[in-house]
Amino acid sequence: MSQLKDPIREGIARGWKVSGGALGPPPERIICDVAIIGSGAGAGITAELLAKAGLQVVIVEEGPLKSSSDFNQKESEAYPSLYQESAARKTQDKAINILQGRCVGGSTTVNWTSSFRTPAATLKFWQDKFGLNEYSVEALAPYFAQAEQRLNITPWLAAPNENNDLLRRGAASLGIAAATISRNVKACWNIGSCGLGCPTNAKQSMLVTSIPAALDRGAQLLTETRAERFELANGKVRALICRFVEPNGALAQAAWAQTAIKIIAKHYVLAGGAINSPAVLLRSGAPDPHGRLGSRTFLHPVVMSSSVFAQKVEAWSGAPQSIYTDHFLETQAIDGPMGYKLEAPPLHPVIFASTVPGFGQGQHELLKSFPHNHTLLALLRDGFHDQAPGGRVLLRSDDSAVLDYPLTDYVMDGGRRALLSMMEIQFAAGAKQVFPLHEMAQPYTSWAQAREAVNALPMKPRLTKVVSAHVMGGCGLAGTERQGVSRPDGVHWQLDNLSIHDGSLFPTSIGANPQLSVYGAVNRLAQGLAKRLTGRDVVLA
């Protein structure tokens, strides 16, 4: 266990209003100004700003409250406690594994800190296709700048770890431009376990910034509590009904936990993250006159190429992501053949072993290469082409959410080109062998051999390993009611006292790791909401 100071435990000790799980039940009926569902990027920023405006805020989080004292860099504890479905959330056909946070701080507690402003080309597409004229680079710039200042988002100035430097060197030798990633960290120890919760509180996640700021101003936090549904009447939300959950997400069994909690607020903010936010509205029977709710849910489907180097790479060590290239996003039209962003992921034993394809001798050789293994990933930019319309959130018979996301031939063609690009970069960086993550692939020892093999692979779902850590859309913003779920100011088109403030707002994928896109967009929306509810001007930083 970490010997460092734990700001969360200190906050609880000085009287923060936190309930749920071991912290005991909250009252069965809560009356407040604003109820916020979720505690991740969008929820955190909203809570801080609304509390600053003097509003009584209640935050409802399905996951547990864990903090630096709990973060022991072990996957066996981090995945069950900090991730949706124990880091094994899958699309309906099980072709894509989804990593998404489920804890106080949401995905910001477990992300790899990569911070990019929403690309100009993405915003231009939103203006042209979704009537979002206010979403311009210039209009958003001050809101991004405030978020960057608040969360200490700056380019990573330390040397990249070998895992990232291989991307830099490989790209450079092919004449491909690569650049440094900005990170939301302060006095970072360069350990590399960001994905398992930051044990030193260096990562400026919502867990250690905005959520504590809101709690210090008297906000109330309900943990291990699921927002089940809204009660609706006459175009308004009348109440939010919540239930206690067990650590695995099952409804809590204890006698005291059987009663539903009813929260009555003047305004409600839905920020449970894409997939979960549309699911709350689906369970509530929210109006959806144009059939948009839950549709256009995007994933940045990720394909990966694994490789082995003579030297040690130790991809578990050091800032997880510090180098990227957008070369393959920028060399074709945004609505042409699918573009992709290339980055290097950190590797830890469980994620590595479950991702290494196959079994027996071949798998054994790859497992033993772990310290020398360098993997690249490609984020495929979905949502900009008719053949990449994303997926749709559905409810199972037990009312839990599941995403139906068909991997079309168009998307998988992008996947093939991305595998080829990554393998070429890895060979250019000096790889002894590369192994594109596909059930029919082999280790290849030359670029010519690898290219020929991958050009012949059937790029089919489930044969090709596809994962995602960026879930976006499902409550899309649009300038007209016909095209989306949310108005440009974040308010639900049909429910006047409900705002949506998370990544589910995005009408396409972002084309970059989305955390800063959520912070920037929601910073503006929440300032507008604070003004509407209180008449006061508040800013983040």
Added chain:
Amino acid sequence: MQRRTLLKLGATSAAVLLVAGGAAALLQPGLEGAALSPAGREVFAAVGRAILDKSLPAEDGPRQIALNGLLKRVDGLVQALPPHAQGELSQLLSLLASSAGRRALAGLGPSWPQASIAEVQQALQGMRLSRLALRQQAYAALHDISAGAYFSDEASWPLLAYPGPLKI
């Protein structure tokens, strides 16, 4: 388990059962109380041996200890899954543990405890590259759970030369 719950696995599994002539009423659940049932343990013991084959200790004693550790970690992993995922895994293991399901879904003739490592590996390879979504999904679940669970414990990290967490 009743036939109507089995059918939730989809039309493919219904067809698999029909082909196999399986009697749903005879199936044992794959999980009991959010842990592997005896039937589920039998499947994972054989699958774990086949998938991790060369990565397990070579001598009998340490190998058995490693396999017992694997099954314990699979139990821990299962416990953390949400109810819908536990339900699906229970059904999958239930099917695989029945002789009809084992033949139809895994393509494995001998029973799990009697099958050789090579036979189980051949069955896994058949599922892995199958055209049937259900067989591919079954392979992925068995593969990812076995490999992920095995390497979730520090006892397995020397093979990976992974030093483990830093002291902070």
